Structure formats: structure tokens, C-alpha cells
Amino acid sequence: MIKCASEADVVEAVRDAHGPFEILGAGTKRGFGRAPEGEGLDLSGVSGIVSYEPDEMILTAKPGTKVSEIEAVLAEKNQCLGFDPPDWGPLFGSPASQGTIGGAIACDVAGSAAIRYGRARDHLLGFRAVNGLGEAYRGGGKVVKNVTGFDLPKLMCGSFGTLGPLTEVTLRVFPEAPLSATLAVTEVTTEAGLALLRRVRSSPLEATGLAYMPGEAVAIIRVDGAREPLAEKLALLRELLSEHEAYEVDGGDALFGELGGGAPLLGSGLAVWRIAVPRAQAVALAKEIAAPLWYADWAGGLIWAGTKVTDVHERAAKHGGHAILLRADDKAIAPFAPEPPARAALTKSVKAAFDPSGLFNPGRMWDGV
Amino acid sequence: MQLSPPDPDILSRRAEIIARLSALVPDGVVADEAGLAAFDGDALTAYRQPALVCVLPKTKEQVAAVLALTAEMGVPIVPRGAGTSLSGGALPRGDGILLALTRMNRILDIDYENGWVIAEPGVTNLSITRAVEARGFYYAPDPSSQIACTIGGNVAENSGGIHCLKYGLTTNNLLAVELALPGGELVRLAQNDGGLDLLGVVAGSEGLLGVVVEATLRILPKPPVTRTLLAAFRSVPAAGQCVAAIIAAGIVPAAMEFLDKRCIAAVEDYCAPGYPRDAEGVLIIDLDGIEADVRDAVARVSDIASAAGAHQLREATDEGERARLWAGRKAAFPAMGRLAPDMLCMDGTIPRRALPEVLARMAAMSEAYGLGFCNVFHAGDGNLHPLIIFDVMKPGELERAEEFGAEILRLCVAVGGVLTGEHGVGVEKRDLMPAMFSEQDLAQQQRVKCAFDSAGLFNPGKVFPTLSACVERGHMHVKGGRLPFPNLPRF
Numbered sequence: 001m002i003k004c005a006s007e008a009d010v011v012e013a014v015r016d017a018h019g020p021f022e023i024l025g026a027g028t029k030r031g032f033g034r035a036p037e038g039e040g041l042d043l044s045g046v047s048g049i050v051s052y053e054p055d056e057m058i059l060t061a062k063p064g065t066k067v068s069e070i071e072a073v074l075a076e077k078n079q080c081l082g083f084d085p086p087d088w089g090p091l092f093g094s095p096a097s098q099g100t101i102g103g104a105i106a107c108d109v110a111g112s113a114a115i116r117y118g119r120a121r122d123h124l125l126g127f128r129a130v131n132g133l134g135e136a137y138r139g140g141g142k143v144v145k146n147v148t149g150f151d152l153p154k155l156m157c158g159s160f161g162t163l164g165p166l167t168e169v170t171l172r173v174f175p176e177a178p179l180s181a182t183l184a185v186t187e188v189t190t191e192a193g194l195a196l197l198r199r200v201r202s203s204p205l206e207a208t209g210l211a212y213m214p215g216e217a218v219a220i221i222r223v224d225g226a227r228e229p230l231a232e233k234l235a236l237l238r239e240l241l242s243e244h245e246a247y248e249v250d251g252g253d254a255l256f257g258e259l260g261g262g263a264p265l266l267g268s269g270l271a272v273w274r275i276a277v278p279r280a281q282a283v284a285l286a287k288e289i290a291a292p293l294w295y296a297d298w299a300g301g302l303i304w305a306g307t308k309v310t311d312v313h314e315r316a317a318k319h320g321g322h323a324i325l326l327r328a329d330d331k332a333i334a335p336f337a338p339e340p341p342a343r344a345a346l347t348k349s350v351k352a353a354f355d356p357s358g359l360f361n362p363g364r365m366w367d368g369v
Numbered sequence: 370m371q372l373s374p375p376d377p378d379i380l381s382r383r384a385e386i387i388a389r390l391s392a393l394v395p396d397g398v399v400a401d402e403a404g405l406a407a408f409d410g411d412a413l414t415a416y417r418q419p420a421l422v423c424v425l426p427k428t429k430e431q432v433a434a435v436l437a438l439t440a441e442m443g444v445p446i447v448p449r450g451a452g453t454s455l456s457g458g459a460l461p462r463g464d465g466i467l468l469a470l471t472r473m474n475r476i477l478d479i480d481y482e483n484g485w486v487i488a489e490p491g492v493t494n495l496s497i498t499r500a501v502e503a504r505g506f507y508y509a510p511d512p513s514s515q516i517a518c519t520i521g522g523n524v525a526e527n528s529g530g531i532h533c534l535k536y537g538l539t540t541n542n543l544l545a546v547e548l549a550l551p552g553g554e555l556v557r558l559a560q561n562d563g564g565l566d567l568l569g570v571v572a573g574s575e576g577l578l579g580v581v582v583e584a585t586l587r588i589l590p591k592p593p594v595t596r597t598l599l600a601a602f603r604s605v606p607a608a609g610q611c612v613a614a615i616i617a618a619g620i621v622p623a624a625m626e627f628l629d630k631r632c633i634a635a636v637e638d639y640c641a642p643g644y645p646r647d648a649e650g651v652l653i654i655d656l657d658g659i660e661a662d663v664r665d666a667v668a669r670v671s672d673i674a675s676a677a678g679a680h681q682l683r684e685a686t687d688e689g690e691r692a693r694l695w696a697g698r699k700a701a702f703p704a705m706g707r708l709a710p711d712m713l714c715m716d717g718t719i720p721r722r723a724l725p726e727v728l729a730r731m732a733a734m735s736e737a738y739g740l741g742f743c744n745v746f747h748a749g750d751g752n753l754h755p756l757i758i759f760d761v762m763k764p765g766e767l768e769r770a771e772e773f774g775a776e777i778l779r780l781c782v783a784v785g786g787v788l789t790g791e792h793g794v795g796v797e798k799r800d801l802m803p804a805m806f807s808e809q810d811l812a813q814q815q816r817v818k819c820a821f822d823s824a825g826l827f828n829p830g831k832v833f834p835t836l837s838a839c840v841e842r843g844h845m846h847v848k849g850g851r852l853p854f855p856n857l858p859r860f
Contacts, residue, residue, distance in 0.1 A: 053720070053722070054617065055613050055617045055721070056616075056720050056721060058720075078619060079619075121560075121566055121569055122541050131813060135809040135812075135813075137810045137812075137813045138806070138807070138810050139813070141786070141787040141805075142720070142786075143718040143719065143720060143750070143785070143786050143787055143790070144718075144750045144751070145533065145538070145747070145752045145790040146718055146789070146790060147526065147538070147573045147789050147790065147791055147793055147794075148787045148789045148794060148802075148805055148806075149802065149810075149811075149814050149832065150570055150573070150574055151540065151570055151574075152570065152813070152814065153569075154540070154568075154569020154572075155566055155567075155569060158566055159566075162565075163565075174621075175619030176619070198482055201484065202481065202482075202484065202506075202590050204590045204591070204592050204593050204658065205659065206658070225665075226662075226665050228661050228664075228665060229658075229659065229661040229662040229664075229665050231661070232659055232661035232662075233659060233661075233662075236659065276562075276563070278480075279484075280480070280482035280483045281483075322559075322561060323563065324563055336564065337563050339564055340556075342556045343557070343558075343564070343567075346550070346556060346567065346820070346821070347564055347565055347567070349819075349820035349821070350565060350567065350570075350817065350820045350821075351565075352820065353813075353816035353819065353820040354816070365564070365565075
């Protein structure tokens with residue numbers, strides 16, 4: 001294990017490399033992806049908020065900074081991370097609230113509100129990183145609107161460290177809504193519940209949570225705003241849901257936090273999958289997978305499934321979906337779906353553009369990547 | 370900026386290239402002098418250059434075939450939409466094939482349940498909204514050229530528009546593309562597709578990585594209420610303070626635009642939108658959403674503007690007045706164009722706090738260069754559009770205007786900003802890239818270029834000041850999935 005405290009340490013470690021590295025923040029999601037190999041490159045010491053300008057709504061931090069620390073600092077100014085990163089640590093048997101911002105970005109951690117505000121890719125404005133040549137470089141910028149050069153920040157999000165260790169990230173942040181409220185529609189079938197969510201998504205209510213839980217046969221919808229606008233949104237929402245009775249529920253934010261963190265699937269002993277799918281195909285996909293435990297977020301655009309079925313990638317693909325396996329006891333299942341040949345070749349070329357010698361998390365996503 | 374001389378070897382094969390292209394796209398090859406003159410540049414009007422030949426495919430299969438041919442013959446290609454790039458992104462090359470995609474202009478699918486439109490690259494931006502507005506939807510990115518500019522060009526340039534403050538740039542509203550790679554292979558790249566976010570790096574890649582032959586765009590429900598405020602200020606810093614206070618209050622306007630005194634005068638002379646001529650600057654602010662949300666925001670923004678010293682504050686009372694207020698802003702470019710034969714539109718983004726300093730220093734530069742300019746400004750996100758006016762026929766003025774523009778952009782970078790917020794680098798800002806990026810930063814971007822286009826045939830001469838051969842960039846191809854370790858002399 002090489003412990004780094006600065007970008008210079010990371011550069012030195014890469015220049016002295018004798019073999020591949022497993023890039024680590026707090027190590028809460030080590031079980032995500034294919035089994036890591038290589039010497040640990042520990043970035044938890046490359047931490048701290050570098051700058052935070054509430055008026056510019058921009059925050060720059062080192063990758064080892066805990067997400068919980070960043071959220072606490074933002075909350076003091078009534079701001080938040082728009083991609084609403086839930087804590088995925090417990091899914092992998094790690095303690096809660098330990099995950100780092102670098103890990104959240106690399107693993108594309110996104111919560112329920114991402115349907116409204118986007119994922120990490122929509123918020124990472126710029127970064128610093130070290131490539132496989134041992135060079136520190138930057139991508140993107142530190143302002144919200146920037147098209148100068150290639151948008152490398154997008155590539156870093158969801159790359160699982162395969163393109164190299166981040167050493168600094170710059171994120172746009174959002175104003176925290178003053179209030180939020182969650183309505184529940186009970187005793188609603190999968191078809192009707194998901195149709196309701198799509199109807200709300202196609203309305204101007206800008207809902208920040210749209211989930212369906214088949215076990216409870218309940219659809220939940222969260223809206224936010226200042227007091228008066230929130231009351232109007234709730235009234236409009238009840239109109240939209242006209243043929244169903246809707247109840248306001250307490251603790252909506254906590255509930256969406258649990259859904260975003262996969263909590264309902266914890267301890268089930270089932271493999272945990274997260275499947276992005278065109279939302280109108282959600283019902284068909286859910287039937288196809290027939291998981292004993294599942295629920296839908298993002299108005300059906302995201303299915304969390306706990307199942308023993310192993311061919312989830314193939315089943316998801318039939319409905320235009322893309323699955324990622326978060327955890328399974330059966331290590332033979334590929335966490336990432338195999339890519340078509342032309343795409344796979346492109347992926348390998350892009351990997352090599354950052355990491356020509358295969359130093360960074362090699363094999364974490366696919367062979368050689 | 371110097372254009373590179375054409376490759377004589379390619380010029381000598383022109384007849385063969387035209388013949389083979391004509392076989393692939395029988396009714397879509399333009400090779401005569403007059404025809405090529407119609408395609409000899411884009412909205413960066415200072416640069417003109419006829420292409421070797423222009424081809425206008427109608428299908429993605431034809432695009433693929435053309436790209437296979439260019440790869441085989443080693444001929445550069447320059448993709449082109451409507452030619453509205455302000456940075457010279459579609460500027461042809463004398464030794465390159467201009468691949469114009471405007472005949473691929475069909476909308477292929479509209480899916481309200483999933484919230485998307487699938488379009489060919491030559492469909493214009495505005496026609497996406499036109500196709501879905503009857504059902505209460507719209508496509509959010511709205512560059513000022515939206516009546517003409519195409520979706521393919523929007524993806525290539527990652528186009529913005531006045532509403533991207535709230536709704537994001539093209540990249541945030543692009544769900545998937547089908548991309549033709551060098552050699553003609555087609556790949557599908559989508560958001561959340563279970564792999565690296567290649568879609569994200571293709572958006573805004575200025576035609577250097579591939580050609581979009583199909584795009585899936587997110588459509589959004591149109592907000593039921595939009596109200597428009599005009600706030601006029603007697604000092605520019607006061608306007609800047611107003612902008613900062615609105616953002617700090619947690620309000621995200623749909624749009625927030627600033628025009629300075631000179632621009633107000635030009636626009637009033639041009640189309641009389643009703644801006645107060647006695648102001649040093651005006652802000653035009655759109656607030657949208659459901660009624661109560663907008664009512665709340667209008668009240669708060671009005672209070673903030675008054676506290677910041679607005680001497681005039683009014684709201685558009687009807688749709689006609691709202692349209693007029695925005696027509697003035699959108700006409701800033703043509704209005705300034707009447708004051709001089711030529712114009713350069715800069716596009717730097719700065720942290721909002723640096724606004725007073727940057728505006729003051731630009732005024733001083735204008736004096737020093739002896740060239741007029743005005744400022745329009747996407748105030749909410751710090752994206753400046755200084756318009757420099759000059760006369761290309763006067764010896765030295767183009768060079769002076771370019772140097773003035775370059776100095777503005779270097780200033781943007783120096784205060785923590787970037788060279789371009791939405792217009793792209795193209796040829797215009799290519800040579801300024803080292804002001805923002807180190808050699809290592811640029812080399813890393815170029816290695817990504819090589820990963821897509823190892824022969825360097827896609828839009829060469831754009832974005833990067835020096836385009837080295839891919840092997841010099843340290844790019845290595847993966848062989849057999851197994852890679853050596855780095856403690857070798859090559860590092």
C-alpha cells in the first residue's frame with residue numbers, strides 16, 4: 001500500500017511503478033466491479049476542501065475528502081451536491097458515511113434527485129489527475145460554462161479509476177430547496193404506478209423523487225420549493241394523480257436516501273443490480289428479470305433488482321436497458337456487460353490514451369480496462 | 370491565425386477523389402468553383418477557404434461509405450452542419466472533403482413517454498421544439514442561431530444558449546448518438562450505457578472524433594409560466610452585484626442576460642425593443658416554472674434588483690413585450706454588425722465575482738487598440754460575449770481585432786475562467802489553448818483524439834495549436850489486452 005498525501009506523491013508513485021495499482025479512497029466500494037488487483041494506491045490522505053465559493057456555487061476538493069464532510073460544509077450555506085450521492089458503502093459491507101468524493105465520482109454514485117439535477121457527469125466541471133505516463137494534468141475548468149477543449153471530466157465519471165487517480169475535483173453545487181414534501185399513492189399496480197410516475201415526469205412539477213415499490217404496491221413522489229410554491233405543487237400533483245388517493249408521508253427525504261443507497265436490497269443475500277432503462281420500458285424489463293426484490297427510481301428509468309438470475313445483462317438489453325452488477329456472492333458474473341466489438345475497441349483505445357501500460361485498476365471493468 | 374497550406378499530393382488526386390465520391394453519393398457532390406464558394410466558411414467570417422470538394426450524403430450508410438473512402442485515400446474531412454460556427458469549426462480545407470450533413474434532416478422518432486426525439490444531424494435546433502410544442506414539450510438548448518443551426522453541429526460544439534443557466538448545454542440534454550468513426554464504422558454511445566462516458570467526450574469535440582449520424586435528445590415539459598423582468602442600472606458594477614445577489618439567494622433564473630450601454634444603443638437603433646438608453650447596463654431576466662414558484666422568484670428578484678440600485682425595473686406585461694425584450698438581446702449581433710463591416714464575437718467565461726475588474730480592463734484595452742466593442746453577457750453563468758467591431762479592409766485592423774480578442778481571453782483565463790463558454794475553439798482560439806492548458810494537458814486531450822482518429826483525418830487544424838502524429842503523443846495501441854509495465858526506458 002502506498003499512502004499519498006499530495007498530487008506530487010501520486011506522480012512519484014506512478015513514475016516508480018513496478019506493476020499495476022488498485023486506486024483507493026476510503027475503500028468503501030472495493031467490492032464494486034471485478035476483483036481489484038495491484039498494489040493499493042491510497043488517496044485518502046489527498047483530502048480537504050481546496051476552495052468553496054457559495055456565491056459562484058462552485059467547490060473544489062481533493063479526492064480523498066469525505067462526501068459527508070462536503071455535504072456538511074455545503075449545508076451551512078443552504079447548498080448541496082446536485083447529483084445527490086447516496087452512501088453505497090454499506091452495500092459492500094463498509095461502515096456508513098465514509099465514502100470519498102473521488103470514489104463517488106469514479107463509481108458514478110447518483111441518488112433519486114439525479115432525475116431532476118443530473119448525475120456526477122453533469123456536475124464535475126474540472127479535475128486534476130495523474131496519467132499512466134506519470135504526468136499530472138488538468139481537464140475542464142472551474143466555471144459552470146466551458147467548452148474549451150475536450151470534455152475530459154465526463155470521461156472520469158463512472159470510469160472506476162481505470163483512467164487514473166483523480167487528485168482534485170471541481171464541482172458545481174446547487175441551492176438546497178427550503179422545503180420538500182413526499183406524496184404516496186398506495187395499492188397501485190406496477191403498470192399503473194409506473195405510468196403515474198411518467199405522467200408526473202412529463203409535467204412541469206420538476207419532481208425530485210419518483211419511485212415505485214412493488215412489494216408495498218406504492219408510488220412515491222417528492223417535490224420541493226419555498227412554502228407557497230410547494231403548496232401549489234402539492235395541489236397540482238394531487239390533480240395529476242386525480243383517480244388515485246395520495247397521502248403525504250413524513251420522512252420522504254430519508255426514504256429516498258434509502259432507495260438511492262439500495263437499502264431495501266441489503267441483507268437479502270441476492271445479487272444487487274442497478275439497471276438504467278428507457279422509463280417506458282420499465283414494466284417490461286421488470287417482468288423480464290422477474291426479480292424477487294426490486295424497485296424503480298427515476299420514474300422507471302432506473303431499476304434496482306435483487307435476484308439470483310445471472311443473465312441480467314442479456315435480459316436488460318432486450319428492453320434497451322444497461323445493467324451494472326453492484327454486488328454478488330457469485331464472482332463469475334460480469335459486473336459490466338460485454339461491449340459490441342467496435343465499441344469495445346474504442347473503450348480500449350481510450351483507456352490506453354490515459355493509461356498506456358495498464359497501471360490503473362486494470363481489469364476492474366473488463367479484461368484490460 | 371495562419372491556415373496550413375494544402376497537401377499537394379492530395380490536390381493532385383482531386384479528380385479521382387471526386388469520381389469516387391460521385392459513385393458513392395451520385396446526386397450530392399459539389400466540385401465546381403461557384404458551388405464550393407457557397408460552402409467556403411462559417412460565421413467566423415474573417416476566414417474563407419474553398420474545400421477540395423463538398424459531399425452531401427443523404428443516409429448514414431453514405432456517410433459511412435464516404436468515411437471509409439477518406440480513410441483509404443488518406444484525405445482529411447471537415448464535417449459541416451449549417452455553417453453557423455462562430456469559431457471556424459466548419460472552415461473547409463483546400464485539401465479536405467467537406468462533409469455537409471444538411472440533407473440528413475429527418476426527425477426519426479418522437480417518444481413522449483420516454484421524453485426524447487431522435488433526429489438526423491441536419492435537423493435544425495428549432496425544429497425539434499416545433500415538432501413537440503403542440504404536446505407541451507420543448508428542447509431546452511437554444512443557441513441564438515437556432516433557426517438555422519443543426520443538431521449535428523450543436524453536438525459537435527456542445528452549444529448553449531440563453532437558457533442553459535438552468536437547463537444545461539447540449540451535453541446535458543443529449544441522451545445518445547450514433548457516431549460514425551474514421552473508417553466508417555458506426556457505434557452507439559448513450560448516457561448511462563454501462564461503460565465509459567464516451568458520449569460525454571464526443572459532445573463538444575468539434576468534429577475531431579467522429580461524425581454524428583443520429584442523435585437522441587431529451588425533451589422537457591414546457592414550464593407553464595415564464596415572466597420576464599428588465600432591470601436597468603446606472604453603473605455596471607451595480608448590475609454585477611445584482612447578478613451575484615440573485616445567484617447567492619438560491620434563485621436559478623431560466624435566463625439572465627446583460628447588455629452594456631453601447632449595445633443598448635445599437636439594439637435600440639436596430640429594432641427598438643424598449644431598453645432605456647440612459648442606462649449603463651440592463652439585465653433581462655426570465656423566471657419560469659409553475660405559477661407560485663415564479664411569483665415568489667419575481668418578488669425576490671425585484672427586491673434584490675432594487676436593493677442593488679436598479680433605477681428602472683419593469684416586467685413585460687404581455688407576450689408581445691416579452692418577445693420584444695428578447696428580440697433585442699438576440700439581435701445584439703446583427704445590430705452591432707451595422708456599426709462596422711466586420712465583427713469578432715468573443716466567448717470567454719469568468720467567475721462572476723471578476724466581472725467588474727474584467728469589464729474595466731476591457732474598456733481600457735478598447736482605447737489602447739483603438740477599436741470599438743460592446744458587451745453582451747450571459748450574466749448568470751459568467752459567459753461574456755464582447756463584440757469587437759473593425760474593418761477588415763483597413764490594413765492591420767483584423768490583426769489588431771484578433772489581438773484585442775486574444776487579450777480579453779487571456780484575461781478571462783487569468784481571473785480563473787476559460788477561453789470559450791459555448792462557441793468552441795475551432796481555428797479562432799486554437800493558438801490560445803496554451804494560455805489555458807499546459808503541454809501535458811493538451812497532450813492528454815490529443816491522446817484522446819488519437820484513440821478515436823489515429824490517422825488524424827477528422828477536422829485537422831482545429832482546436833489544437835500543433836497536431837502531432839499520434840505516435841509522438843505517447844499513444845500506444847493495445848495488443849492482446851495485455852500491457853507491459855512502465856519501468857522501461859521509454860518513460
